[in-house]
Amino acid sequence: MKPVMLTRWRHNVMVTAAFASIMFSSLLTSSVTLAATDADQDGIDDAVEQTLLAQYAPKLYLHPSEDNKLSSVDWYLQRVTMRFHHDGGCSDDQILAFNAVTQTNLSQQAHQTKNLICSHSGSNILSSQARNTRADEGFFLQPPNDNGYDKTVYLGSASSDWKTYAHVKPSSVQAGGYDLQYWFFYPYNDSPSVAGLDFNHEGDWEHVTVTVNSSQQFVSAYYSAHNGEGKDYTSAQLQFATKDGAIATDSQKLTNDYKHPVVYSAVGTHASYPTAGQQSRGVLPSDYTGAGDSFNTYYNVVNVGELSHPLNGQAFINYAGLWGEIGETDISTGPAGPAFQSAWNSK
Incomplete structure (x- = not known):
């Protein structure tokens, strides 16, 4: 072969090899991009969300004297009716009967408000529409009180049914990090009275938020409590456990696996604390926590996704009404669901 031909041949081989390398790299990048899934469209890969939620899923202790335990959303919905609260002394209306409320239809209801003579002639309200239900009329869930059935529902479900409803978002406090919210549902909150006022209420959503940095390392955890009394805690202030509950x-x-924060749920109120014992609340009645029944949430974490794009069939997050009946005060009224609480977008 002539020298000029050999040179040209070598040049062609090098160009072909370089082109093949570029194409392989492009295909690899494309494969990685295609492999990423963001079904809830929050800008975070769903696989990353699931990994983080599993890695830091807390261990929850109930107080030994706790009567009103957790339940799953589906268990509760099977045991309630959906009603519409009217103000001005007008009677409430039943929207969905007992055993007819589901995650699918929960946020798909509509009902008119009433006028001064209690006639349905006002605004058409949607059950997915955020509003001040107690003050302005709206939807709420209520276990029937026939023959004390509601008192049975208040006790919660068997522990095998308990679930933790999780939400992942870009951190509001740690640049480049993530906030991992773990929400717990209790059918009843048995709060102590204050100055003769009853603060018990049906339905109780509680949560803790674990914050990790951009390297997915633990930064802090926020433990929610009533009346804005929640606090942030560092790792030095917390206990940790394995996914099976062994304390570190x-x-x-x-x-290793000792990354699951330990949470103590206060008896009755279900406020979250990092230790067992008496929890002082200043002039308000103290909370009390202890190591009673435990819940290793790692095995029952459900990622609910985002309000506009729920994940894993958890359409309940689109329901904007209340998870309990209307009380005499805001505090004794059932709460809104997670996605309609201020903590959903903060801590």
């Missing part, structure tokens, strides 16, 4: 020593914290 100080030297084991955040190593």
Whole structure:
């Protein structure tokens, strides 16, 4: 072969090899891009969300004297009716009968408000529409009180039914990090009275938020409590456990699988604390926590996704009404669901 021909041949081989390398790299990048899934369209890969939620899923302790335990959303919906609260002394209306409320139809209802003579001639309200239900009329869920059935529902479900409803978002406090919200539902909150006022209420959504940095390392955890009394805690202030509940020593914290924060749910109120014992609330009645029944949430974490794009069939997050009956005060009224609480977009 002539030298000029050999040179040209070598040049062609090099160009072909370089082109093949570029194409392989492009295909690899494309494959990675295609592999990423963001079904809830929040800008975070769903696989990343699931990994983080599993890694930091908390261990929850109920107080040994707790009567009103957790339940899943589906268990509760099977045991309530949906009603519409009218103000001005007008009677409430039943929207969905007992055993007819589902995650699918929960946020698909519409009903008119009433006028001064209690006639349906006002605004058409949607059950997916955020509003001040107690003050302005709206939807709420209520266990029937026939023959004390509601008192049975208040006790919650068997522990095998308990679930943790999780939400992942870009952190509101840690640049480049994530906030991992773990929500717990209790059918009843049995709060102590204050100055003769009853603060018990049907339905109780509680949560803790674990914040991690851009390297997915633990930064802090926020434990929610009533009346804005929640607090942030560092790892030094917390206990950690494995996914199966084995408690870490100080030297084991955040190593291997010892990454699951331990949460103590206060008896009656279900406020969250990092330790067992008496929890002072200043002039308000103290909360009390203890190591009674436990819940290793790792095995029952459900990622609910975002309001506009729920995940895993958790359409309940689109329901904007209340999860309990209307009380005499805002505090004794059932709460809104997670996606309609201020914590959903913050801590």
